[in-house]
Amino acid sequence: MRYRQAAIIGALAAFGLATGACNRDVAQSRNANAEVSRDADRAADLQRQRDEEISRLDQRVADVERKYAEANQKVVSGSRTATAGLREELKEDVTNVKKAVSDLRSTTPDNWWERQEASTQRTFDDVEADVKRLAGRLTPPPTADATGTTGEGVSTAPFTSRRDQFVARLRARVKAMDDALDNVKADGARKTELADTRARVKKLADDVDRLGSASADDWWDVTKARVTDYVDRVEDSVDRLDDNKK
Numbered sequence: 001m002r003y004r005q006a007a008i009i010g011a012l013a014a015f016g017l018a019t020g021a022c023n024r025d026v027a028q029s030r031n032a033n034a035e036v037s038r039d040a041d042r043a044a045d046l047q048r049q050r051d052e053e054i055s056r057l058d059q060r061v062a063d064v065e066r067k068y069a070e071a072n073q074k075v076v077s078g079s080r081t082a083t084a085g086l087r088e089e090l091k092e093d094v095t096n097v098k099k100a101v102s103d104l105r106s107t108t109p110d111n112w113w114e115r116q117e118a119s120t121q122r123t124f125d126d127v128e129a130d131v132k133r134l135a136g137r138l139t140p141p142p143t144a145d146a147t148g149t150t151g152e153g154v155s156t157a158p159f160t161s162r163r164d165q166f167v168a169r170l171r172a173r174v175k176a177m178d179d180a181l182d183n184v185k186a187d188g189a190r191k192t193e194l195a196d197t198r199a200r201v202k203k204l205a206d207d208v209d210r211l212g213s214a215s216a217d218d219w220w221d222v223t224k225a226r227v228t229d230y231v232d233r234v235e236d237s238v239d240r241l242d243d244n245k246k
Helices: 002-077 084-106 113-134 158-181 187-210 216-240
Strands: none
Touching: 002 084, 002 216, 084 113, 084 216, 113 158, 113 187, 113 216, 158 187, 187 216
16 A cells, blocks of 8 residues: 555656646746747847838938939039039939948848948048049058058957958058148139048048947947948038039
């Protein structure tokens, strides 16, 4: 009899343990599913926010295109004047800024830095071309080794190292542009272009400083800021296109 009771008690205990383990598994599974669901909801919310931000930029670009067409018509008609360089640059910028906003839709954590580097490189090349035209010369910046982009003081972490080297090269290029513009004088419409170029060089310096502290997790904020700044600059330039009365 005692053996039978012991067997029954053992069976009940084993059943209780099994039931407890099963309940724990169910609870853990529910918690995991809830976490996955929360992550999915957060991702969906972030994507909705990004889509809304892109839509707002799309509307701003449409307004820029309209303002540019109106201002350019005044220049073409002869009621206002603008340098050929400014007109050509704006024509290109109005086209490129639309593509920059469109590209936001396909930017991801995997491709953002390559796009950031490529876009920043194009911007620097464009500004350097304007500086050369206005100043008549532009001394090339020091080599990478001379600017400290290799060796001591540069992180060995893959992303950070790549960022630090890129930023150091950009800072050297900004200094070269500043030096070239130091003694440039201009009047009339060319003065407007010179002021715009100086402002762009200063903006490049500010952008490089911010980029120097960016992390890989900042991919959307950095990309959005770059494109938004581009829209701001083109919008400001369009507003100044027909400043000069004939």
